[in-house]
Amino acid sequence: NAGVTQTPKFRVLKTGQSMTLLCAQDMNHEYMYWYRQDPGMGLRLIHYSVGEGTTAKGEVPDGYNVSRLKKQNFLLGLESAAPSQTSVYFCASTEQGDTEAFFGQGTRLTVV
Amino acid sequence: KNEVEQSPQNLTAQEGEFITINCSYSVGISALHWLQQHPGGGIVSLFMLSSGKKKHGRLIATINIQEKHSSLHITASHPRDSAVYICAVSSMDSNYQLIWGAGTKLIIKP
Numbered sequence: 001n002a003g004v005t006q007t008p009k010f011r012v013l014k015t016g017q018s019m020t021l022l023c024a025q026d027m028n029h030e031y032m033y034w035y036r037q038d039p040g041m042g043l044r045l046i047h048y049s050v051g052e053g054t055t056a057k058g059e060v061p062d063g064y065n066v067s068r069l070k071k072q073n074f075l076l077g078l079e080s081a082a083p084s085q086t087s088v089y090f091c092a093s094t095e096q097g098d099t100e101a102f103f104g105q106g107t108r109l110t111v112v
Numbered sequence: 113k114n115e116v117e118q119s120p121q122n123l124t125a126q127e128g129e130f131i132t133i134n135c136s137y138s139v140g141i142s143a144l145h146w147l148q149q150h151p152g153g154g155i156v157s158l159f160m161l162s163s164g165k166k167k168h169g170r171l172i173a174t175i176n177i178q179e180k181h182s183s184l185h186i187t188a189s190h191p192r193d194s195a196v197y198i199c200a201v202s203s204m205d206s207n208y209q210l211i212w213g214a215g216t217k218l219i220i221k222p
Contacts, residue, residue, distance in 0.1 A: 042212035090155060098142040098202035103155040
């Protein structure tokens with residue numbers, strides 16, 4: 001039982017490049033989330049999904065897109081990376097909206 | 113004003129000391145979470161509670177719904193407890209999205 005797995009763990013992008021972060025969970029959870037964590041700030045919600053085929057905007061969605069084509073996967077895309085998107089990204093999942101949260105190990109993204 | 117506030121922001125203590133981290137919130141909640149993040153590491157859920165008290169090993173979490181306040185206690189603290197401790201609430205008013213505190217950085221010196 002792997003829990004929540006994020007790939008990749010590290011990535012360096014040039015400004016304007018695109019990439020996709022993958023989050024996979026094997027707990028059959030309905031809810032999945034993408035957060036970013038910046039120094040001195042709490043986690044901020046980028047997008048979330050309450051079930052397969054659904055997505056919704058969080059607190060800081062601009063510059064990101066997501067897809068949840070399969071229940072176990074939640075993809076975060078950056079179409080044109082900017083230095084302001086340098087951050088650590090965490091994926092999380094919960095069985096329902098107010099149950100225990102399980103997190104991936106994080107992806108450290110640097111945009112130069 | 114942040115909806116979830118933690119105190120202190122930073123805490124340094126000697127090994128063996130009793131540690132208390134506080135969390136106050138201003139929204140209606142269905143649950144409150146305490147999580148731990150080691151330097152450069154992932155985030156691990158410690159407790160989820162909606163009333164009363166929970167204990168796991170040397171960690172104790174309490175919540176007072178009327179006062180909208182929770183505390184995380186660590187007994188007989190150890191250097192391996194050094195981490196950032198984060199409080200988050202499942203808000204009933206925002207589709208159960210988690211609202212996060214800024215975290216408390218705890219350093220336990222040997």
